[in-house]
Amino acid sequence: MVHFMDTLLAAIGFGVVTSAVLALSTVAVGLQFSVTNIPNFSHGDIMTAGAYAAYATGLVVSNIAIQAVAAIVVGGVIAYALNKGLLQPFKRAGARNIMLVIITLSFSLLLQNGILAIFGGSEVFYKLPISAPHHYGPFLFTNQALLIIAAAAVFLVGVRLILKYTKFGKAQRAVSDNPELAQVRGINSNRIIDLTWLWAGAMAGFSGFVFAIQVGAFSPTLGFTFLFVVFSASVVGGIGQIYGAMLGALLIGCGMEVSAIWISGDFKQAVAFIALILTLLFRPSGLFPSRIRNVVEAI
């Protein structure tokens, strides 16, 4: 029994790290979805782009902070370009929402293969100092894992502060609630939507970087499958809620790692996908539904 508790706690420790990465990504998806109402199927590949941007930067300067900035910039720019260059023109032409979803899926294919064309399909990894795991209470964490958790915490607190206290955050909540009404009240909805894409993309790029650190070696398909784990976390947590997104990330992240105690680790992601399917079928508003549907509004 003692032995089992050790295994369980170790798994939860891994789960917390996974959850930290997942939370960053899920909150980014949630922000962008609540303001634009488009599930972005290329979110995972924007993460991959961030990871590779950090990799390419690392070939020149091996500094984790500069690499992180590169990931953030590249992620933000790509998401901004996706919105400006593809989604907005389609929207102006009167495309339905489902067509915009299909565009993000096409863009995902484009981006993933663009990365494949530039960097090739073999796995790459960052040259980071190797750190031995240390005991923290019952948990085992490497320095990198601690860094990931800290970075996620800083980012998530930042998101909350921006949404709650800045004018931009207020405007964003307004647009998320009702774009037309916000426009009438003098908020430039389109600008808010543009900036939201930029912001969500930047967070996606950063989460791709930390995800790549967590998995070690990665290839151009890094983000695409992970995308559906992110979707699981957002759906389980209740689409459109920032705390729900975090809780969903924690549940899915820990659930995946803990499940590996009993079943083969190859099924880890399948566990998340099954959670996604079951939630959509039986509790589509998520485990923590709020009276107010919108993500940012629920703060």
Place this chain on the structure above:
Amino acid sequence: MIVNYLESLIILSAILSLLTMGLNVRWGWAGEFDLAYYAIVAFGAYFGGVLQLPHSHEPTGLGWILGLNLPFVVGLLGGAVIGGVTSLLVGAFALKSLRGDYLSIATVAFALVTWAFLSQLPGLFNGFNGVYGMQQPFADVFKNLDAQTYALILFAVCVVILVIVYVFLEMMYKSPFGRTLRAIREDEFASAAFGRDVYRCKLKAYIIGGVVAGIGGVLFANYLGQWNPYTWAPIETFLLYGAIFIGGQGNSRGVIIGSVILLVLIPEVTRFMPQVPGKPDLFPALRSMASAVLVILVLRYRPQGLLPEVHPRDAGDRAPAPTAQTAGSAANV
């Protein structure tokens, strides 16, 4: 030589068009943005395979179920049935409560779970090794023929199956059921208000698409001689969608043209590109990028596709052909 090459291209076109036509029933007719389609194709392919193959002689723990050594026709029918049954199971749950983007997310999750399980379970369809050793259709019957003459038979088999499915689907498209589906696609609530059982009709379309997927899967697997997790990926559904968009959503003929262009011609043309030393992934990647760009351009500048969906019977009372913007609108209400 060139004749053989053309023959092989047409065979491949027929098989892939078959797959796309099945998906077109779901998306082009009923407006269901389903991403589980390739998983259904895989079920059909695996199941058709194990019906035809002899008992597996893999080491303990590995191997495939059944192994009944049945003829190709039985395998084909078995694949069709399993395609229909899995579609019934998936559709009955998914279509009940999910629309539009939520349907797509749930079905893609189903496809990924299916891929994971079919690849990892060693005793079901032989895990990552997959099922292999299927003969090309009727190769056992015509074993005395030389390869060139047999290629003609294979050609005929594929084209005949394609034509049968095409005629069947065209009849269904023109039937009251086909009209109801298009009505549901355009406006789900209005159709319900006129007394149509929306869920039932959508489920039927989903199952018909699945039966075609199963048939296409068996034919594909027999053509390749094997089926394993490396021959299919859930995301390939998207390429079939690309073929539908390019050819013309809802229009079976258009869909065939789209499949030939996107799934056969583009890969064939780019196959003869020179290899860049040290960069084996470059051209496959550029090819996929070109496909994605083509799909985006078509959706932007010719959303109705090369052959728009205009049915003679509809042309009178519904002048504007549905475009990409309206197709699938039901899924978005």
